[in-house]
Amino acid sequence: MRLLVVGKLNGQLAAAVKMAMSAGAKVSHVESIEAATHALRAGQGADLLMVDYDLDIRGLIEANEAERIHVPVVACGVAADADRAAAAIRAGAKEFIPLPPEAQLIAAVLAAVSDDNRPMVVRDPCMQQVIQLADQVAASDASILITGESGVGKEVIARYVHAKSRRSARPFISVNCAAIPENLLESELFGHEKGAFTGALARRIGKFEEANGGTLLLDEISEMDARLQAKLLRAIQEREIDRVGGAKPVKVDIRILATSNRDLAQAVKDGTFREDLLYRLNVVNLRIPPLRERPGDVVALAEFFAKKYAAANGGPERPISAEAKRRLAAHRWPGNVRELENAIHRAVLLSSGPELEETAIRLPDGQPLAPADAGSRAAQVAYQAAESASRAFVGQTVAAMEQQLILDTLSHCLGNRTHAATILGISIRTLRNKLKEYSEAGVAVPAPQGGVGSNAA
Known part of the structure; x- marks a missing residue:
């Protein structure tokens, strides 16, 4: 979790910072509310602000909201003055932390406000297969489309993939495409320059740049309008974005994950979603079964x-x-x-x-x-x-589990050897040798279903 501390680092606040870092937070610091808003506008993302209650917390929240920056605030202060603590809560702070701090309180508040406590709880075999596939593709930079009904845990899977990836130490940024008005989503994703439109009082870094080096999750991407889909496609292809009102493109290095609770293939047929964008996003599909299929x-x-x-x-x-x-x-x-x-x-x-x-x-x-x-x-x-x-997985040999994983992945790829080898992280030659071994042992191997690159063995 990314924590931005706002206030002078006196002894007590510095102690709170050390405790937050011990609890797993990545901490940065500014001294004033103006510097806090500037840092957030400039792309220094934060999941939580810890602000000295002697500062203008209401003014900070209003300045952030004017920039459409929504980050929860916890107030902190020495001596735990009840009136000032209550004023901070009325101003919009979610919690109050008295200083000197207690390590358990710091950890509890960080967990409660950030809601990071979303571990993967999996027992059902059909969900275990999804996790196996997620583990196989996590280390790559391939785009992943995560599909399933509302409420099945698509964002939890996305965070799991990020945590297992080579980018796990870098930011994980989520954008809910359905929650942001169409006329604001472009600026939210790509940022804007000062004066690009009415109300653009300063440069604003978008989520693509904020996620640079890490992972960007486009939640409910089916809600994105067609014009913005074209700009997104170019950003994915070229690995560069254009800020609204910008004069030159900006290079970005990110991994794209997307979720949808709609059938995007049908949306393509209906003309509401670009087919070329679907192909770019759907390098690997993780379908999350509904809970009724995972008893x-x-x-x-x-x-x-x-x-x-x-x-x-x-x-x-x-x-x-x-x-x-x-x-x-x-x-x-x-x-x-x-x-x-x-x-x-x-x-x-x-x-x-x-x-x-x-x-x-x-x-x-x-x-x-x-x-x-x-x-x-x-x-x-x-x-x-x-x-x-x-429980039946217990006692199987590694070779048997490897065989099952290879065959399941090949079935998922409709028999395409090249795609399966990429997902499994092995060479096409190794895969073909394995499949030949299985065939000679009398094991049924999924046949390629045609198409370019099916690479029949």
């Missing part, structure tokens, strides 16, 4: 969220009752992981017994989950089968 993940995720929200609300950790687990596994979860998380958060707040009972797990309309019926018993069988399948 082995449901209870594991529920247990994770139960612990998370017990800690967040200062309550004891309580196990989920057996009946509650049965109902969780049987429900179809149309809102996917996001809906499950909200349901468990409610259950933590509503449950009063030693366990999280089934009556405390409620749907968004307040109704409890339906009891297991004949249809949901089938889901229970599927859940148990998924759990068994995940």
Whole structure:
């Protein structure tokens, strides 16, 4: 997480900085609110601002918002003056940290405000296959299109890929293309020069430059208008961008990830998405199955969220009752992981017994989950089968696992040897030798499905 500290580095604030760095934050520092806004406008990104409460926090937040810079603020101050702390919260600060600081408090506030605590919780075999493929392609610079229904965890996968990549020490920048008005998205992505349009009072560095050296996630890219798609295509092809109102292109070195909950192939047919851009983005596709197709993940995720929200609300950790687990596994979860998380958060707040009972797990309309019926018993069988399948990996030889991974990747690439070798990180010759070995052993090998570069072996 990137932390920008605003204020004079006296002894107490300097101690807080050291504690934040020990908690994993990458820290930079400026002394004034004007310098903070200038640094953010100039592309020095931050996920959180820690600001001395003697400074004008309201003015800082308003100046940032005028530049469409939205970064949460926590206030800090010596002596913990209650009036000034309350004024900082009223001005827009999310939290207050008294100085001298406590290491546990610093770590807790950083985690709570930045919401970085999103580990990968995977038990179901179909999701494990997705993670295997993500592990294979993470080290490359190939663009990846992550698809799936709303709420399945596409951004979590994107962050996982970044963390596994060679760029993990560099920025991970996410842009929600659906949340930014069309007339502002170009400036948000590519930046602008002073005077480029009404309100452009100074140069603003865009997300492409902010992500330089790292990874840029274009979330819900299907919502981008056609004109901007053309500019994005050029940026990906040429590895350079043009600021709005700029006189010359700017070179960038980034890896592009994109997500969509829509069928982009259909969007191409409908004329709302460029086919050439789809090909550029979809070098590798990671399809995240909906939660109803990953029954082995449901209870594991529920247990994770139960612990998370017990800690967040200062309550004891309580196990989920057996009946509650049965109902969780049987429900179809149309809102996917996001809906499950909200349901468990409610259950933590509503449950009063030693366990999280089934009556405390409620749907968004307040109704409890339906009891297991004949249809949901089938889901229970599927859940148990998924759990068994995940345990089946234990005891297999490395050679058997390698064979399965190679054949699964080849199937994913529709038999294309060149693409499969690239994803697997091996030479085409090595791949062909492996496939010849499998064929001679009587193992069925996916045949190329035609097309340029299918490289039949």
